[in-house]
Amino acid sequence: MLERVDITYISPCLAEPDKIRLKARLGKSIEEVLPYLNAVMEGASFNPAVPCITIRRDFRVLTLYPEELTMIKAENSTDAMQVIEWLKKQIRDIWERKDEITPDYTRSEKPHPLMIYKQLPGTNCGACGETNCMAFAFKLLGGEQEVDNCRPLKEGDYLESREMLNNLFVS
Amino acid sequence: MAIYLDNAATSYPKPEAVYQAVEDYQRNIGVSPGRGAYQRAIQAEQLVFNTRRALGQLFNISDLSRIIFTANVTEALNLALKGLLGPEDHVITTSIEHNAVWRPLMHLKKERNIRVTRLANPEGCQLDVAELEEVLGPGAELVVVNHASNVTGAIMPLQEIGSLCQEYEVPLLFDSAQTAGVLPIDVEKAGISLLGFTGHKGLLGPTGTGGLYLAPEIELKPLKEGGTGSKSYLETQPEDLPDRYESGTPNTMGLAGLKAGVEYILDRGLDEIRARELQLTEMLLEKLNRLEGCEVYGPGSARERVAVVSFNLASIPAAEAAYVLDEVYDIMVRAGLHCAPVIHRELGLENRGSLRVSPGLFTEKEELDQLEKALEEILAR
Structure with missing residues (x-):
């Protein structure tokens, strides 16, 4: 199912410079696999509106789109490539058993506010109109705020965090 | 060749x-x-x-x-x-x-x-x-x-x-x-x-x-x-x-x-590679054991070895035999202590060393035949 994954970009993570982040292009679309991954993988966060799914491998976070993937917090490039090999195997195994799996097309439940808070710059600048970042996180979850209202997130170098939050809240 | x-x-x-x-x-x-x-x-x-x-x-x-x-x-x-x-x-x-x-x-x-x-x-x-x-x-x-x-x-x-x-x-x-x-x-x-x-x-x-x-x-x-x-x-x-x-x-x-x-x-596959190596090693051991004056060291059976066989030819110094093999017969083998002095000492060969032949995956049986012939001639000199 997923044989080719071509890494197109590797650089240090912005929040944790001792870890790396990367982007990769997939050899073919895995769009139809995403609901199966959502059904099987523990802790996966699926948003059919994008569509994309975020999964974890220990401390690394992967977001899979139909033809692309991103990974953050990998130890180094060897580690990241090893995680990609793991992912390929997961997808291969799941696709082989697809007749036994009931795909889950539903959007994952809203994440914990702390998880949202961790993705924010943490400046407590108030530019969004909230008293601090934690308050902004709660409002985001409640649908009373928008990701783009966080000015540091938009203007600073927080590409993955912004992308991850957008993926969560796109409807 | x-x-x-x-x-x-x-x-x-x-x-x-x-x-x-x-x-x-x-x-x-x-x-x-x-x-x-x-x-x-x-x-x-x-x-x-x-x-x-x-x-x-x-x-x-x-x-x-x-x-x-x-x-x-x-x-x-x-x-x-x-x-x-x-x-x-x-x-x-x-x-x-x-x-x-x-x-x-x-x-x-x-x-x-x-x-x-x-x-x-x-x-x-x-x-x-x-x-x-x-x-x-x-x-x-x-x-x-x-x-x-x-x-x-x-x-x-x-x-x-x-x-x-x-x-x-x-x-x-x-x-x-x-x-x-x-x-x-x-x-x-x-x-x-x-x-x-x-x-x-x-x-x-x-x-x-x-x-x-x-x-x-x-x-x-x-x-x-x-x-x-x-x-x-x-x-x-x-x-x-x-x-x-x-x-x-x-x-x-x-x-x-x-x-x-x-x-x-x-x-x-390792099975096939090992089988090929065994075949060549068996053949090599057989040939060396047939040669009069050839003293082979190590296990007698090919199954107990990898494709490495060391020996000496009567009293001919190993280095000299290796030189003749190369110069006259265009056959490349190794002579000396092979960076392993302790085992040579245990074998009583610390001053003498040995001649080492190690065929590889792409060695042909005919090449071992030619080695045999060359060793026979060197022993008969």
Whole structure:
């Protein structure tokens, strides 16, 4: 199912410079696999509106789109490539058993506010109109705020965090 | 046509795919892995990773970041011994060790006052596993064993040694220079804590490649520090593997070839490769045993050896016989102590050395026939 994954970009993570982040292009679309991954993988966060799914491998976070993937917090490039090999195997195994799996097309439940808070710059600048970042996180979850209202997130170098939050809240 | 029978030193020729992989890397990629943010650097990095993946499959290594690439098995063994052993540590080893183990051990004896217990390999053959258990009893910091002798070809009982080391909780450093790519080595099943391997022999890769596998519980001091292409803001060596032990631009060209070599082995299968080697070794032993005045060292049966056979021809000095073989018959063999003085001393050959013939995967039976004829003529002179 997923044989080719071509890494197109590797650089240090912005929040944790001792870890790396990367982007990769997939050899073919895995769009139809995403609901199966959502059904099987523990802790996966699926948003059919994008569509994309975020999964974890220990401390690394992967977001899979139909033809692309991103990974953050990998130890180094060897580690990241090893995680990609793991992912390929997961997808291969799941696709082989697809007749036994009931795909889950539903959007994952809203994440914990702390998880949202961790993705924010943490400046407590108030530019969004909230008293601090934690308050902004709660409002985001409640649908009373928008990701783009966080000015540091938009203007600073927080590409993955912004992308991850957008993926969560796109409807 | 020249006949090459020194595969125990370096295998030659290589599978066609190995030459192609080296050329392809040099012409079409050619850049440092992980040192640039451009596509080619990522491709080079992926190539190095794919070499790790192939080796992981061959040796059943699940965490590929624990495979450290080195210039050869000598560097791997130096990293293991110097990175692991501390003052007054006790090391158990055998008599068939190569100088790649002996010399670092002798250096550490002087520098860190380590204690070395050497097990006997009577007649250049098997060590006595009961003797190993006896010396393991009082405890040791490390056991170092050569999987097969590069002089007599004798194969050591990996599984038994590994089980004993696990039972006594002493890490096992295993030198697979003569066996990787020929005999099955499963690091998990065999209980190997550190596996040294070289790329240019049985793994069919280019010279200048090799490595060391470290089990999860093994913690080593690096042999060198320097640029890793990662975490460059740190003034000190990064802690993450494999970068911690892989400073400096790697031999990517060599690793490209090594990947092709290992993939060739995985594709052909160890069973078939070993069967071919056994066939040639049996044939060689038969021929040598037929020659009057030829004294063969090590196990009598091919099954107890890798394709390495050392011998002497009556009282003809080994170096002289090797010279005549090369000069007159265009046959390449090795003469001397083969960097293994201890086993030669045990065999009573310290002043004499031996002549060593090691066929390879691509050796033809006819080439052994020609060797036989040449040896007959040399003996009849």
